[in-house]
Amino acid sequence: MKLSFAPLAAALFLTAIAPASAGPDQDSVLTYFQQRADSAASPERGKSLFEARHGGGKPQTPSCTSCHGGTPSETGKTRAGKEIAPMALSRTPQRFSDLKKVEKWFRRNCNSVLGRECTAQEKSDFLAFMMSQ
Amino acid sequence: MHGTNAADSGIATRPDRKASAKTVVWDIGVRGFHWSLVVVVATAAATGFLAPEWWLDIHVWAGYAVGILIVFRVVWAFYGSFHARLSSFLFSPNDTLRYLRALLRGKPQHFTGHNPAGALMVFALFVLLSALLVSGLMVLGGQENQGMLSGIVAYDAGHGARVFHELLSILLLFLIGAHILGVVAESLLCKENLAGAMLTGRKNRRSASTHPVPGTASPRRALLAIAVIAAAGGTAISALARMPASGLVEMPGNAVYLAECGDCHHAYHPSLLPASSWRRIMTGLPDHFGEDASLGRQTARELATYLAAYAAERWDTEAANNLRRVAARDPLRITAAPYWTARHKDIAKAVFAGKTIGSKGNCIACHADAATGRFDDQMIAVPEKQISQKATWRQQ
Structure with a gap:
């Protein structure tokens, strides 16, 4: 299991779903959401979910990028000033390995940004995108 | 240096061997104490009045140094050479008043060692510096939960002591000003460079000093006294320092939090x-x-x-x-x-x-x-x- 890639190499995996950088834990987390989704996970849809300005959530956090930085490979910052490790799996290899933690943050952050829970489809798209990064 | 001689003192003196010659009046203990105190108090004042909070350690160490110097000087007041000794500058209220009246007339009596006004200043500075030291330790212990009193002084007491510490520090500035003024005044009136005398130790012996013959210091006894005080004080301080700070609570870590x-x-x-x-x-x-x-x-x-x-x-x-x-x-x-x-x-x-x-x-x-x-x-x-x-x- 390779845990890190040079950014260039990582770019090659942009379109791949569940690329080689995802370990067995990440695979099972992604599978969990895919089984509950209507269609196959799409990194492209995940990308636009990440980048869109949603509204409907809390005014301080209109977008995922409000805190996570403009791209998945950037280090983000919470409103309280704490750094957030990059979302891209290639940059933060231990991400998305704990289902409970992933669910907790989807619950909180979807509510903060979208004002509602995210669907299983949205979650699997989002994860597919981040795991491809 | 000032060309004075026995004739212009105008007061009958006992026929000393060299009535007008310069003699060592301030021994090395007195001089070392004085200028060390200047440096240490200046450091404490500069860090206390001007420096940012994070210089607190320097301020505190200057305070400890003041304490050590005071202990030394008290010991030296008993075992130092003649003019260092407390007994040489204890004046009766009458003597003090007489001196002050003469000073106001511009004709103060010359003293080889401390004059009565200088003696008053010594006592005032001693009391003030001791009070600053104690109140400072209370602030440190009560407010900051640091230092030897952290185990026994509560926040409110430390916070209250801070008011005293600040008032006394301003009073100290006034006293230092008065001390310098007094030195300048007496230097002019008695035509003798007193600040220089505190550097070289040498002063004119031409006056009606009631103690014409300087005694000799007993450095060994002084050292013994200091050792006894250091042992007793050190034991007490280390016992205090081992007490946990009274303001803090033992709190288990909480990984979930x-x-x-x-x-x-x-x-x-x-x-x-x-x-x-x-x-x-x-x-x-x-x-x-x-x-x-x-x-x-x-x-x-x-x-x-x-x-x-x-x-x-x-x-x-x-x-x-x-x-x-x-x-x-x-x-x-x-x-x-x-x-x-x-x-x-x-x-x-x-x-x-x-x-x-x-x-x-x-x-x-x-x-x-x-x-x-x-x-x-x-x-x-x-x-x-x-x-x-x-x-x-x-x-x-």
């Missing part, structure tokens, strides 16, 4: 808010300062209990004592508390927004010991020193 709350922000020490605020925070997590920070019911309950148990009411630290009073309009926000805003008001917004700090709530960016709730002055290091000079020395 650090993980759940520390994910998004600095895991604020429970002592930074009163229990009532913590309770409201823990029941309002779904809208936590504009974000959903909801937790599972079990975890939330566990953390609520922990926070309420170790809330500000439990602690006697500077932070807890002051942050117990929350902002009426924003009672859950530590950085809105009146004390917090007062202490940080001279720090520019840009400093907080800067890359290394990020937000006002990121305590640990500047307070290295924020996780302990101590917030020691010495642990402050603002990454961007854009902080105004005013803010740096305002110690509330």
